[in-house]
Amino acid sequence: MNFHSPDYVVFLLLVVALYYLLAQRGWQNALLVGASALFYGYVHPWFLWLLAAVVGAAYLATRVMEARPALGRLALWGAALVCMGLLGVFKYFNFFLDNINGLLRSGGLGELPWTLQLLLPVGISFYTFQAVAYVADVYAGRARAEHNPINLALFLSFFPQLVAGPIERAHHLLRQVQTPRRFRFENLVEGTTLALWGFFKKLVIGDNMAVVANKIFLLGDPGPALLSVGVLAFGVQIYADFSGYTDIARGSARLLGFDLCENFRHPYIAQSPADFWRRWHISLSQWVRDYIYFPLGGSRVSRPREVANVLITMFLCGLWHGAAWNFAVWGLYHGLLIVAYRLLEWRGMVFSGGSVWLQGLRVLVMFFLVHVGWALFREPDLAWLVHNANPFVPHAHAEPRVAAYLLLLTCLYALPLYLHAWLDRWDWQPRVAWRISDWMLRTGFATACLAASLVLGATVTTDFIYFQF
Amino acid sequence: MSRGAWIGVAAFFVVVATVPAWITQQVAGEVSKQPFDPVPERLISGVRPGYVFLGNSMLDTRIIPGVFAEQAGAPAMIFSIPGVMSAAWYLQLKHQIAAADPAPAMVFVLFRDTHLTRPQLRTGGRYAKWLESLRPDEDEELAAVLAGSAEHLPWYARAWGLPQWWLGWLYPADKALRRGQHWLPEVGLRLLGRDEAKRKELRVRLDRTFGRDRFRDASGADVMPSASEAVYDFNGSVGWSFLPLMLSEAESAGIRLCFVRVRTRRAAMGLPEPEALSQYMRDLKTWLTRRKACFVDMKFNPAISLDWYSDGDHIRPSRREAYTRLFYDAVRDQLP
Known part of the structure; x- marks a missing residue:
């Protein structure tokens, strides 16, 4: 179901x-x-x-x-x-x-x-x-x-x-x-709100982005500009889809009085690979950490062994996502990112704190690196990917204006996700203290989520991506 | 909990349930019926094909009409709509093919396993839009079959469907989405193109960029893993399907119908089908042949091997000509 x-x-x-x-x-x-x-x-x-x-x-x-x-x-x-x-x-x-x-x-x-x-x-x-x-x-x-x-x-x-x-x-x-x-009535209200936010993410953002990403990845020769937009759209899709599912799951559980653990914490504002995995699919990254990485010795071993432990753990984490080599390559790629950042840390570099500009720069670099990973995750045909990422060869289906339009569209659909991340910095979540302002905020939010899901979703809904894993 | 809190909770649910319902109904109310598509009827009247093919992507990834026409010695035309099933084939036959003058001598319908007697399949969402374009006005027979096929279900299935029907009535999202889905893309277009001419040009570029001819081979997979093999009682369900109506329309227009079960990827993998499904197909064949329609089963044709498939149940372009020739061989004895 x-x-x-x-x-x-x-x-x-x-x-x-x-x-x-x-x-x-x-x-x-x-x-x-x-x-x-x-x-x-x-x-x-x-x-x-x-x-x-x-x-x-x-x-x-x-x-x-x-x-x-x-x-x-x-x-x-x-x-x-x-x-x-x-x-x-x-x-x-x-x-x-x-x-x-x-x-x-x-x-x-x-x-x-x-x-x-x-x-x-x-x-x-x-x-x-x-x-x-x-x-x-x-x-x-x-x-x-x-x-x-x-x-x-x-x-x-x-x-x-x-x-x-x-x-x-x-x-x-x-x-x-x-x-x-x-x-508790609070559970009904909180659960309903959370589930409706999940429906909004899945139906409005995830499914509409799926249309953009799927069409671009179907093209024979889209070229680097369209491919980049396709990867960005897929990044928005997979996050909205999976975190939307999680919110519906957590909301449904809350209706029954259960509290499920948090699985996402705004992963696209991560500043390093380790930070990304503390924010993306948290329950899986904690699982591989506790039941693969630590039993292998974790970081309490020699440095070469630690590097090997990271790579083995992330390779298996990638393979968990699906029985195909592109998932294993994706996992290994993230392992290499973690190792590269760790090598820099061993040389004294710091990947947290600092000025807002520095943090912003780290977020941008990590955003780019994560999306290179999504390209590997999404496309099993590595030759197609390499060919279309190459700006020095002609591409039959390259359309810069179409790419610009789809980029704008991707930003429009992704806006609520970034707004949510921005608001969360101020712990905006309304409390169920039954103050009139809280009540209005929560009611308005839940109403908008449901109305938008019913009117702005894609006409063809897709299965949740993570169901296949 | 205080009295104020009770009121707050009650008001929350009332607002959250009713305001989106009102908005959805307002948006859905402004959605008008898709205009009827008269082109197929005109084309048939003009070209006067001897053979017409109906189906979804199982058809257009299999049959090349020119190759078939060359072998059969009469023009052939295909009218495939991606994804649709028996409800659309019935409407196409009734309003577009049988209405042509002259009507073709034979109409082939390509289908998978039990899809002919599952009338409600793919009639909602974007398919509803297709169905509207296939009928000039409301089609009472269509509505009756869709309702009737629900009525003959056991009580628990109908009871389960009742709240869903009620939700669909309260929140007519199917219709509202058809209008609402264009809003954000339109905002994007307006932000990029100030005047209508520029927006129109961008729309043309979009259509050209994502034309089917630009897609890779493994595109648009239509996979229904084992769902099409789900076993149904043929004799118990045929009365609630579009089959009797299709035969009656065809008979009135002097058309011979020929239903062809296609070979699915699962069959090409050598997977046997359940005995109950084989029984279903025997019953279907008997029922059709008694009514002078033809039934051809290509599911177990060993010449169509797994390497013929591109994705899902689709045949790769390089094999379509060979497939069409095999198809001709399979139906040759049935041609008028």
Whole structure:
């Protein structure tokens, strides 16, 4: 079920109404597990078997860790194997097979006969990572094993964040699952406002920018000017799309009294690659930091080893986004950026503070570097990208005036995102203190978001980009 | 919570729910029906083709009319609209093809799996705009099929659809977006071009820049992974589809209809189809042949291999001529 379908609106209203009719937390949790199953199995009921396998593996492993600590390591590896095995089979099997077959063909050795024709289950990258984090946290003593399977099932399958995150941790979401939640009108108002802002970002900004970016990336020979606008439009699209999804998820959860973690903090005003990853897909960057980078030794090792740790972590982070080499290259590119900035830091350069002009310059440089990365992320055909980025060869479809117009259009659509970042510097968010000014601001904001989504959106909506990951 | 706070919360929801509804209805109210497109009817009357093809991108990425005409010995024309399905084919047949004088002897409809008996597919959003341009006025039969196909659904499906219908009525976004989507692009045009002549020139440049001839091969993928294979009961759904109306329109105009199931990428990958779908296709064939329409199944034609596909279920341009020849071989026995 898609967040931006009428199905979801009806579904959410029904779930919220039923949820608050049930007074006891246990019944509320059971209702949410059922609702999550309906949400996830709505189109493909067999997806539920995968989710059940992940929940079962996490439950069994953590109970074994608690009951028989000596078997803890085995249980950890067992659960990780189930989760990563499912991810590997459904997401990466054919990718690796294609690459092996490519190598075999180039050596004149024919091809392996196997191939899997499987549909990639939506959200599998998110809930498997959440399950692995939970099991690892229990193993490391950072979290306690949940005894109630309903609670654990809810933690791992909570529908607002099931298919595209944020990737939650036990100390944050599971704790909320375990504690009573009471009805608060503030939650309804805040949740509605947040979700409507998410709809606005997705439907008005993301979908309209998708039209611009998709058309430019379809051209045979657009040239550097149009390509640059296409990349910029894609940068706006992916941010509006994914952060819009997150806001709808957080808003939906808030309606039910849950607080999901923040996933974005104005990433395009980052001043360094490390700063960017503290602002972009925060729950994933924290996951790779805690469960890949730190176990590899992090920065508490020799400098060459630290560099290798960064590159390995970012390569895997890139590959997480999709079973294709352009995602791996994108991850590696960000790894190289982090390493380059770190090398400069080791030589005494500082990438925070300073005058406004200096900060602005850093933001511009980082903005450019991030968008070079988006070009690698968006376009799998590297030869096409290199050819069209080259200003010294003629380009058949180059149209400077069209590029100027589309650049202007991209800026117009991106304006609310920058306005939001600018307002956030002054902590403008209205409080639900029921002062008349706060009430007017929040009501006006939510009303404008909904009205604009209904009138200014694109006529063809696209799936959320991160659903495919 | 204080009394004032209660009022504040209630007012929040009332304002947030009603003001956007009012705005959307105002904007939607000013959207007029797309004018009827009479060109296909005139073209058919002028060119007098023996064969006309209907379909979506499954058609225009497969058939070259000139190649088919050369083999069949009579002019052929294609009228494809990207993405549309049976509702549009019915309207095209009724208002544009059967209305031509003389009408063609045969009309081919290229479709995927169960799409012929799923009348509501692709009738909203931008497709609604297409449908409007295919009928001079309101089409009662169209409305009746769309409503009727909903009526025969089980009670729980209808109950689920009721609040959605109500939301659609309260917030007619489909129509409002058709008008509103041009506003910001128009602001951009006005900022760049002060006078109408300059804006017009920019519009022309935009259209030229993004003409289909400039797109790369792998463009405009129309992939419906396994959705088109979703199994339906043919005999239970045909009465609520456009098929009976299409056959009746064709019969009145002396046209023979020929429905051709195309080979999808999944079939070319060697994936078997569910037995229930095979049964559905047998029922469809029986139903059509009893009514003197023809049915040709190209789904399992082994000559069309995976390397023929560019993206999704589309055939790459370099294979279209060969595809047209294969198509001719497949339907040759059915030609008048």
